[in-house]
Amino acid sequence: MKTLRVKPDFIADLKRGYSLVHRDAVSNKDLLENEGELFELVDVHNRFLGKAYYGIQNKGIGWVLTTKEHEEIDQAFFTKKISAALQLRENFFNDADTTAFRVFNGEGDGIGGISIDYYDGYFLINWYSDGIYRYQDFVIQALDELTNYKAIYEKKRFDTKGMYIEQEDDFVKGTPGEFPIIIKENGMNFAIDLNDGAMTGIFLDQRDVRRTIRDQYAEGTNMLNTFSYTGAFSVAAALGGARETTSVDLAKRSLSKTIEQFSVNGIDFEAQDIKVMDVFHYFKYAQRHQLKFDLVVLDPPSFARTKKMTFSTAKDYPKLLADALSITAKKGIIVASTNNASFGMKKFKTFIDQACKETNTKYKIVEQFGLPKDFRANRDFPEFNYLKVCFIQKLN
Incomplete structure (x- = not known):
């Protein structure tokens, strides 16, 4: 088994349970040849730190599997x-x-x-x-x-x-x-396809957020669901008593998928508004027509590219939130969400504060969520607890 030496700056985190082997953490990573091969990690004094496998993933070259020197990986x-x-x-x-x-x-x-x-x-x-x-x-x-x-x-x-x-x-x-098969989530129905490309029809990490929308925030509201995918948040709002829902997504298949999700819950999809269009174009449309929503869900992809623009949550979320604030009613709720692992909740809240200051909006964060219990993560390292959701109330 090959031995890789960990640079001093990375040792403390490894000892605290940070299991990703960062590409900059070792001094002799060129020894690795075939993904899947096991290697040992040692410090500058050749003291054993862990046993890992070689696998290229984003900024990492592998993961520590055990810190027990004699444990077999079998x-x-x-x-x-x-x-x-x-x-x-x-x-x-x-x-x-x-x-x-x-x-x-x-x-x-x-x-x-x-x-x-x-x-x-x-x-x-x-x-x-x-x-x-x-x-x-x-x-x-x-x-x-x-x-x-x-x-x-x-x-x-x-x-x-x-x-x-x-x-x-x-x-x-x-x-x-x-x-599709029909699964249940807190009593709601969702149609799932496990053999249809990268997506399945639902993001399981948002389960607690959907339940909270249904049980605490949806009743009597006019709800807007942006980047709506298959409309799962809209389903939760409709089941929670929303007066009407509007689902907006650029992907053409979002229309049929959203109709399907409403239908398996016995909701009349024709009474809901489903739009296939760019979310940023929809914001302009809503502003022109002076539309206001009581409940707005913002759950964009971390990175997206269209013919006319590139969107990254790391730099563009404040602008996105500012657009949402302009069409949110007084006392309305914005469910601001991101799964970008490159920043933590503290940074995310600075985005919220920046958008509200730029739009002269008074606000308070009334709820916040990270990953649900089944998505176990090392809480010492926020990048593994990637989900950040804030329920923001617009006060003016």
């Missing part, structure tokens, strides 16, 4: 980690009102670069590097031993440069599903 290791993760989600498996959730959340459950989601009897494995994909047999064998499933699906979210790719067929083994 079938028993993977089975033990996945078994522990399943036991921690026992309450979810016993909840008839929620049949889709995360059962293994990468480094939060001890193996970085992989996540496993459960959709009412179906498992979906997400692989984030070619390195972890080399351990596919171990992961599937563990699921074989520990669970009774209908089928296993997978998504390879990488290419040779560590970026995302799409597969033609995501089925791995079991009995192929007839999609």
Whole structure:
């Protein structure tokens, strides 16, 4: 096994449980040749720090799997980690009102670069590097031993440069599903397809936010859902008693997908407004027509590019929020959300403050959310707890 030396500046974080091996953390990473190979990490005095696998993922070159020098990385290791993760989600498996959730959340459950989601009897494995994909047999064998499933699906979210790719067929083994299947989330229905490109039809990490919208904020409101994808927030608002919902997304397929989500909940989609258009164009449209909304959801992708513009939450969120404030009614609520892992909640709140100051808006943050319990993360390192959601009330 090859030995890589960790630079002094990175040792303290590794000892505190930071398991991503940053590409700048080691002095001799050129020794690594094949993704998936195991290597040891040592300090400048050759003291053992951990055992990791080589896998290129964003700014990392791998993940620490164990800090025990003599622990083997074998079938028993993977089975033990996945078994522990399943036991921690026992309450979810016993909840008839929620049949889709995360059962293994990468480094939060001890193996970085992989996540496993459960959709009412179906498992979906997400692989984030070619390195972890080399351990596919171990992961599937563990699921074989520990669970009774209908089928296993997978998504390879990488290419040779560590970026995302799409597969033609995501089925791995079991009995192929007839999609869409209907899963439950806090009693709401959502149509899911595990074999249709990169997305499944719902983002599971927003489960607590959808429930809060339905139960506490939706009743009697005129709701706007921007970057609406399949309209899941709109469904939650409609079920919570919103007078009307407007869902806006640039993707053409968002129309049929949103109609589907309303329909599986018994909601008359024709009574809802579904628009296929650029969100920024919609803001201008709404301003021209002096539209005001009581409840606005802002959950943009971290990065997006259209023919006319490029959007990045790291630099453009204040402008986005300022646009939203201009069409939010007095005492209205904006649900501001981002999954950009490059900044934490403190920085996100500075974006909120900047937008409100620029628009002379008085505000208060009435709720905030991070990842739900099934998305286990090391709370010492905010980048792993990537989800940041603030419910902002506009006071004037």
